[in-house]
Amino acid sequence: xxxxxxxxxxxxxxxxxxxxxxxxxxxxxxxxxxxxxxxxxxxxxxxxxxxxxxxxxxxxxxxxxxxxxxxxxxxxxxxxxxxxxxxxxxxxxxxxxxxxxxxxxxxxxxxxxxxxxxxxxxxxxxxxxxxxxxxxxxxxxxxxxxxxxxxxxxxxxxxxxxxxxxxxxxxxxxxxxxxxxxxxxxxxxxxxxxxxxxxxxxxxxxxxxxxxxxxxxxxxxxxxxxxxxxxxxxxxxxxxxxxxxxxxxxxxxxxxxxxxxxxxxxxxxxxxxxxxxxxxxxxxxxxxxxxxxxxxxxxxxxxxxxxxxx
Amino acid sequence: xxxxxxxxxxxxxxxxxxxxxxxxxxxxxxxxxxxxxxxxxxxxxxxxxxxxxxxxxxxxxxxxxxxxxxxxxxxxxxxxxxxxxxxxxxxxxxxxxxxxxxxxxxxxxxxxxxxxxxxxxxxxxxxxxxxxxxxxxxxxxxxxxxxxxxxxxxxxxxxxxxxxxxxxxxxxxxxxxxxxxxxxxxxxxxxxxxxxxxxxxxxxxxxxxxxxxxxxxxxxxxxxxxxxxxxxxxxxxxxxxxxxxxxxxxxxxxxxxxxxxxxxxxxxxxxxxxxxxxxxxxxxxxxxxxxxxxxxxxxxxxxxxxxxxxxxxxxxxxxxxxxxxxxxxxxxxxxxxxxxxxxxxxxxxxxxxxxxxxxxxxxxxxxxxxxxxxxxxxxxxxxxxxxxxxxxxxxxxxxxxxxxxxxxxxxxxxxxxxxxxxxxxxxxxxxxxxxxxxxxxxxxxxxxxxxxxxxxxxxxxxxxxxxxxxxxxxxxxxxxxxx
Numbered sequence: 041x042x043x044x045x046x047x048x049x050x051x052x053x054x055x056x057x058x059x060x061x062x063x064x065x066x067x068x069x070x071x072x073x074x075x076x077x078x079x080x081x082x083x084x085x086x087x088x089x090x091x092x093x094x095x096x097x098x099x100x101x102x103x104x105x106x107x108x109x110x111x112x113x114x115x116x117x118x119x120x121x122x123x124x125x126x127x128x129x130x131x132x133x134x135x136x137x138x139x140x141x142x143x144x145x146x147x148x149x150x151x152x153x154x155x156x157x158x159x160x161x162x163x164x165x166x167x168x169x170x171x172x173x174x175x176x177x178x179x180x181x182x183x184x185x186x187x188x189x190x191x192x193x194x195x196x197x198x199x200x201x202x203x204x205x206x207x208x209x210x211x212x213x214x215x216x217x218x219x220x221x222x223x224x225x226x227x228x229x230x231x232x233x234x235x236x237x238x239x240x241x242x243x244x245x246x247x248x249x250x251x252x253x254x255x256x257x258x259x260x261x262x263x264x265x266x267x268x269x270x271x272x273x274x275x276x277x278x279x280x281x282x283x284x285x286x287x288x289x290x291x292x293x294x295x296x297x298x299x300x301x302x303x304x305x306x307x308x309x310x311x312x313x314x315x316x317x318x319x320x321x322x323x324x325x326x327x328x329x330x331x332x333x334x335x336x337x338x339x340x341x342x343x344x345x346x347x348x349x350x
Numbered sequence: 351x352x353x354x355x356x357x358x359x360x361x362x363x364x365x366x367x368x369x370x371x372x373x374x375x376x377x378x379x380x381x382x383x384x385x386x387x388x389x390x391x392x393x394x395x396x397x398x399x400x401x402x403x404x405x406x407x408x409x410x411x412x413x414x415x416x417x418x419x420x421x422x423x424x425x426x427x428x429x430x431x432x433x434x435x436x437x438x439x440x441x442x443x444x445x446x447x448x449x450x451x452x453x454x455x456x457x458x459x460x461x462x463x464x465x466x467x468x469x470x471x472x473x474x475x476x477x478x479x480x481x482x483x484x485x486x487x488x489x490x491x492x493x494x495x496x497x498x499x500x501x502x503x504x505x506x507x508x509x510x511x512x513x514x515x516x517x518x519x520x521x522x523x524x525x526x527x528x529x530x531x532x533x534x535x536x537x538x539x540x541x542x543x544x545x546x547x548x549x550x551x552x553x554x555x556x557x558x559x560x561x562x563x564x565x566x567x568x569x570x571x572x573x574x575x576x577x578x579x580x581x582x583x584x585x586x587x588x589x590x591x592x593x594x595x596x597x598x599x600x601x602x603x604x605x606x607x608x609x610x611x612x613x614x615x616x617x618x619x620x621x622x623x624x625x626x627x628x629x630x631x632x633x634x635x636x637x638x639x640x641x642x643x644x645x646x647x648x649x650x651x652x653x654x655x656x657x658x659x660x661x662x663x664x665x666x667x668x669x670x671x672x673x674x675x676x677x678x679x680x681x682x683x684x685x686x687x688x689x690x691x692x693x694x695x696x697x698x699x700x701x702x703x704x705x706x707x708x709x710x711x712x713x714x715x716x717x718x719x720x721x722x723x724x725x726x727x728x729x730x731x732x733x734x735x736x737x738x739x740x741x742x743x744x745x746x747x748x749x750x751x752x753x754x755x756x757x758x759x760x761x762x763x764x765x766x767x768x769x770x771x772x773x774x775x776x777x778x779x780x781x782x783x784x785x786x787x788x789x790x791x792x793x794x795x796x797x798x799x800x801x802x803x804x805x806x807x808x809x810x811x812x813x814x815x816x817x818x819x820x821x822x823x824x825x826x827x828x829x830x831x832x833x
Binding site: 041043044047051054055058059062063066071072073074075167191192193194197 | 356370545770771773774807810811814815818819820821
């Protein structure tokens, strides 16, 4: 038994070193399936994180998934005198939002937070966003804690590769994304404009919405963080195309759950799937304009309430 | 609990340590095996533990009753045969109720009631591994009746025999003659056996988590929508399913056998490089050996086996293959799959050529001859055709698959999902094939004992890295759990 123990320890040490070396080597070549090794992508998280340095004491901070960074057009709000930053990222779930808030809330110091919530995101495991975040955000304790909490091999491999990428190769600092990638344009302030419509008619089977307990817990943690700093917030759900929306059997249940957490806005505008939507769950330019025009008065009202309080 | 889960990664070392701490107390060690096995099984659904306990208790009691020379109830003298058949009927009734009742009720309704079986169906959840542990328990009482084993009075050892967690949910289906004595005698820790067990487990994990699961991505996509793809894609999917089911099930068996070695228990080999077979008869001597030999010893031979008239031999063979097909699942596709293999097997057995290839292919040579290669490829192709039936949801779907595949076979090249998935499949299947070919005559396919430490460790690290870097991250249960 002693021999087994001794050899197991020795082998583990050798195996860990060899594994990490192979991971870095093959990761550089993009040959690892269970790790994200690329920084750049259409979500522009790398550019957005670097862009944060240009924004302080904003009026509004937008948080959420691609529904957030593809809907809340920072140019539109700035043109109405509202300074803002959109910190959304691809598939961002509340677990990752919490990490971003911990890291950037103080420097952005918003007066008001718009927290985009979506049923698909609340049931998401958060793996895709976790690896996106690890590759594009400077490493910190919260991200490390998230990595080991997921217990997912893809997240763990990416964490190791991200450490190598950031601290040994120093690539994060030097990475520069083009502001245009395929059909996506990064707009300073975090918004991403998608210029090509890819709407496809689909038949979604009717299904019940669910919420992962860990996402609900993380959402509450995010909101508590805002409450601790006396930052008012609003939960906003951006509408989906009719073909997807009609597949949700129990949307009222989801609404009740969100309303229990604070002010919640879900307004269904009379939009046409093929005209106003880029795909089933993202608005297209005409839909985005209508949505933001409709949302602006509500936001202005919230901001004027804050002014009055001050 | 799944072998390929975090829970098992924590469970196994703890159980291993406690087990060997108890090595001086055999009864306690066996009791611990039972407790650990019940925890392992109960992780999935604790309610079905009662079913295992009931099956085990019935078989244990029947063993004692069969062996007692006189058993009287009033003026009735009950003979051993009565107890044997009672145990068989009770166990098969349970199996039939959970696994086959809805299938036969639906088939009856389809044939006579216009398909309306709503009121007749029970919709019972199929207990994981019920076919495996029921057969293992049954073999004990049959062996006691035949006198090939003495009934055990050690109830703890018997419970450990039926519920031993490495092979509880998907085999190998053990015999009391080989496994029960191991629980009745003390086990000694052996370093070499333990390391060999770990090695075999590692190979099993590689076959399951990299080879089988990677193939599954492509296979599921094609089999879900065969109409969307061309014939070459359908053929590729059928070939990949052939590899998937082997990687999945033999991978499970390797993990189970390797895991048992950690506890000083030797389980029987379940797969012996079946795709290197030169004819279908050889394939069936190398595929799911523990089930094939179970049917041979407990059904085929009692029916007369091959020592009867040729017509009867044909009937016996057909029955065995049909029953074997039905054992896999409550669907006509499995029955037809069994019949398909019976048709391939019958000419060989009737011509007396079913035992032609008993040795390993190309023994003593690095490569097979052209003739052997041709025979292996033909056998492989025939199994591929059979697996389409096995994988399809219904006979109608399988038929459509064959028709679409052959009618559009040469239209275009196969569609691939992504470059990364295609590379992973290509590399992992090549690694598996080469390693298994090299070790085809060994005790198991990742037998590295005679090589230097440097080579062995390099092999382990390469496999660990391939698992860590190329595994499919979605939790994919083993295919044979449903049987």
